[in-house]
Amino acid sequence: MTQDIKFIQGNEVCVEAALYAGLDFFAGYPITPSSEIAEHMAVRLPGIGGKFLQMEDEISSICAITGASLTGHKAMTATSGPGFSLMQEALGYAIMTEIPCVITNVQRGGPSTGLPTHGSQGDVNQARWGTHGDHAIIALTASNHQDLFQITVEAFNLAETYRTPVILLLDEMLGHMREKLIIPKVDEIPVVKRLRTAVPDGVDFHPYLPREDGRLPMSDFGDKHRYNVTGLYHDMWGFPTSDPQVIHGLIHHLMDKIENRVEQLTRYKEYFLEDAEVILISYGSSARSALHIVKNRRKRGERLGLLELQTLWPFPAGLVRRKTRQADFVAVVEMNMGQIVDEVKKVVDQHKRVFLVNRVDGGFITPENIKDMIRLIQGRGV
Amino acid sequence: MKKHPMLKYLKEQGPQGDRLPLIMCPGCGSGQVLNFIFMAIDHLINEQGYQKDNFVFISGVGCHARLTSHYLNFDSGWTIHGRTLPIATGALLANPELHPVVITGDGDTGAIGGNHFIHACRRNLDLTIVCLNNKLYGMTGGQSSPTTLNGETTSTNPYGNFEADFDLCELAKTAGATYVARWTTAHPTKSVKAILKGLENRGTSFIEILSQCPTHFKQSPSQMIREYKEKTVRLEKMQEDDAGKIPIGEFQDMRKPDWSSSYRKIVQSVQNKTIQD
Numbered sequence: 001m002t003q004d005i006k007f008i009q010g011n012e013v014c015v016e017a018a019l020y021a022g023l024d025f026f027a028g029y030p031i032t033p034s035s036e037i038a039e040h041m042a043v044r045l046p047g048i049g050g051k052f053l054q055m056e057d058e059i060s061s062i063c064a065i066t067g068a069s070l071t072g073h074k075a076m077t078a079t080s081g082p083g084f085s086l087m088q089e090a091l092g093y094a095i096m097t098e099i100p101c102v103i104t105n106v107q108r109g110g111p112s113t114g115l116p117t118h119g120s121q122g123d124v125n126q127a128r129w130g131t132h133g134d135h136a137i138i139a140l141t142a143s144n145h146q147d148l149f150q151i152t153v154e155a156f157n158l159a160e161t162y163r164t165p166v167i168l169l170l171d172e173m174l175g176h177m178r179e180k181l182i183i184p185k186v187d188e189i190p191v192v193k194r195l196r197t198a199v200p201d202g203v204d205f206h207p208y209l210p211r212e213d214g215r216l217p218m219s220d221f222g223d224k225h226r227y228n229v230t231g232l233y234h235d236m237w238g239f240p241t242s243d244p245q246v247i248h249g250l251i252h253h254l255m256d257k258i259e260n261r262v263e264q265l266t267r268y269k270e271y272f273l274e275d276a277e278v279i280l281i282s283y284g285s286s287a288r289s290a291l292h293i294v295k296n297r298r299k300r301g302e303r304l305g306l307l308e309l310q311t312l313w314p315f316p317a318g319l320v321r322r323k324t325r326q327a328d329f330v331a332v333v334e335m336n337m338g339q340i341v342d343e344v345k346k347v348v349d350q351h352k353r354v355f356l357v358n359r360v361d362g363g364f365i366t367p368e369n370i371k372d373m374i375r376l377i378q379g380r381g382v
Numbered sequence: 383m384k385k386h387p388m389l390k391y392l393k394e395q396g397p398q399g400d401r402l403p404l405i406m407c408p409g410c411g412s413g414q415v416l417n418f419i420f421m422a423i424d425h426l427i428n429e430q431g432y433q434k435d436n437f438v439f440i441s442g443v444g445c446h447a448r449l450t451s452h453y454l455n456f457d458s459g460w461t462i463h464g465r466t467l468p469i470a471t472g473a474l475l476a477n478p479e480l481h482p483v484v485i486t487g488d489g490d491t492g493a494i495g496g497n498h499f500i501h502a503c504r505r506n507l508d509l510t511i512v513c514l515n516n517k518l519y520g521m522t523g524g525q526s527s528p529t530t531l532n533g534e535t536t537s538t539n540p541y542g543n544f545e546a547d548f549d550l551c552e553l554a555k556t557a558g559a560t561y562v563a564r565w566t567t568a569h570p571t572k573s574v575k576a577i578l579k580g581l582e583n584r585g586t587s588f589i590e591i592l593s594q595c596p597t598h599f600k601q602s603p604s605q606m607i608r609e610y611k612e613k614t615v616r617l618e619k620m621q622e623d624d625a626g627k628i629p630i631g632e633f634q635d636m637r638k639p640d641w642s643s644s645y646r647k648i649v650q651s652v653q654n655k656t657i658q659d
Contacts, residue, residue, distance in 0.1 A: 024476075025472070025475070025476050027471075027472060046645075046648050046649045046652040046653075047649075047652045047653060047656055049649055049653070051475050051476060051645070053471070053472075053475060055468065055471075055501070056497055056498065056500075056501040057497065059465065059468070059498075060465070060467075060468030060471070060497075060498050060501070061468075063461070063462070063465045063468035063469045063471075063472065064468050064469070064471050064472030064475075065472055066469055066472060067440075067459070067468070067469040067470060067471060067472025067473035067474075067476070068472040068473065068475065068476035069472075069476075070459060070469075070472075070473055071472075071473050071476040071477040071480065072476075072477070073476040073477075075472070075476070089462060089465075090462060090465060093461065093462050093465075220477070221438045221457045221459070221473050221477065221480065222435055222436055222438065222457065222477050222479060222480050223435065223457075224435055226393075226455060226456070226457060227457045227458075228450075228454070228457070228458050228459075228460070229458070229459045229460065229461075230459075230460040231460065231461065231462060232460070239401070239452065240452065240460075
């Protein structure tokens with residue numbers, strides 16, 4: 001049977017995967033290096049009867065997708081750093097009101113306007129902590145087009161399963177790079193549908209009362225159930241409350257539904273970890289260079305391994321602790337000033353074994369860069 | 383005791399029925415405006431066969447927003463300050479069967495959400511925006527808003543407001559809204575008719591209703607409502623010596639294709655082309 005093979009940009013992969021996952025509503029605002037996502041959505045959505053909307057800014061883009069999701073549609077927006085900063089307000093609203101949606105951030109250099117046409121991984125902590133107040137978040141990433149397709153579909157699946165916004169962290173390198181993609185066949189990747197309440201007409205619907213399995217069925221705006229949504233602390237009806245017991249339950253629910261499911265939410269790949277003396281931990285496009293150098297040094301008999309993280313938040317602490325136990329040292333490869341390395345230091349038995357291997361000058365971190373720094377760490381000179 | 387006929391649109395009974403009475407200060411105009419909206423909706427449901435389930439209330443943050451989430455027997459989104467319109471935009475365009483009733487205020491529309499307001503009007507989305515203009519920020523303690531009149535004293539203009547005020551109706555009209563009207567709580571029948579017309583209009587309708595805030599203006603509600611009669615003038619009857627009076631009436635009443643019907647044409651042309659290819 002013939003395969004559907006494409007040679008496309010990462011941003012386009014994200015679009016195709018989102019459509020595969022059932023997206024039919026996109027709202028966005030042009031910003032480099034994410035604009036191709038909006039452009040491809042604009043081409044693709046009318047043909048399938050979906051809605052594409054170019055909004056007046058990133059604030060309204062994320063608001064529009066939350067509104068669309070409330071009517072039962074799968075929705076996404078895409079942006080880059082400055083736009084992601086503007087989205088933090090409504091991201092908090094989506095977390096608080098438990099509205100499923102996907103926010104793609106094709107990262108570029110920052111702060112501020114930074115370096116729009118060059119890659120960076122500087123928004124990892126913003127994805128976790130950008131919006132105010134205690135909350136938990138799911139953030140995913142990938143290093144190649146085939147994985148990106150899979151992870152994008154999973155982003156939608158996790159958003160629906162846990163009724164939460166999911167951040168998809170790409171970077172300029174991945175978004176603009178062209179490589180081969182085999183489009184998965186229908187049903188090859190499972191797609192999670194919106195879980196709607198089975199409560200019959202005339203019976204009160206509790207939008208914030210979890211089922212026994214922890215999932216919260218939704219209703220659609222316009223459907224027969226009365227459905228109230230507020231960004232205030234609210235009870236199981238969705239009505240505002242200042243009852244300390246109810247608030248305590250709400251905040252713990254918002255945290256626990258994600259933080260207590262780290263194992264289920266963890267997506268990762270590993271290469272040569274069994275006997276690795278030196279373990280690289282990387283993610284996104286940086287992991288491409290890390291994998292290259294690991295394979296290269298393996299050929300020379302050096303025992304390097306790579307743990308590639310695809311789930312960045314909730315941070316897979318248990319996985320990292322388990323996998324790095326035998327290593328002499330751990331090098332975290334990322335294109336920022338050390339955003340994941342701090343998380344790794346928190347969980348590795350001796351944090352002095354953990355080093356940062358980074359590059360933040362707008363250039364892509366190369367296998368050579370990594371090799372040089374590992375030699376320095378090993379005391380072998382460059 | 384005979385019940386108020388609009389009470390059926392509030393959550394009065396059942397496990398959620400302990401929300402009344404309204405949280406508003408005595409003499410506030412918000413409850414009046416909610417009544418106007420209900421009367422318009424009631425007419426559409428009873429006389430024109432509109433489905434109750436299709437009405438969705440979306441509000442921002444401020445006194446006006448308190449009308450939605452607590453009490454309504456409708457689907458409602460009490461959203462983010464100023465972001466009322468983009469959230470309503472998403473809901474409407476994803477499900478064009480909905481009749482979004484956007485309840486907003488002068489701060490929500492004229493200040494923090496000003497840009498969203500302009501673009502909602504420009505797109506001619508099939509939304510009905512009811513703006514409760516009390517000319518200050520009531521919920522946060524009576525600070526100046528973009529519609530506070532020049533010379534007015536507020537908690538952030540203790541020496542008098544020296545800035546110009548915004549005419550939201552003129553803004554809506556210029557930005558492309560297809561039905562625009564301003565009335566006051568002293569004009570209940572006109573207000574209900576305007577909201578009704580707005581809901582029937584397939585496009586962006588903006589109905590501004592001047593709504594008294596006796597708490598922060600430290601005046602009696604009856605005096606404020608009386609002034610709404612005295613200090614306003616019908617748009618079509620305005621004379622030169624009416625300068626300083628607030629124009630009321632219909633600022634715009636025209637028809638043009640709304641966003642969804644224009645988009646539907648694009649969808650059809652793309653799909654037909656795909657079939658031909």
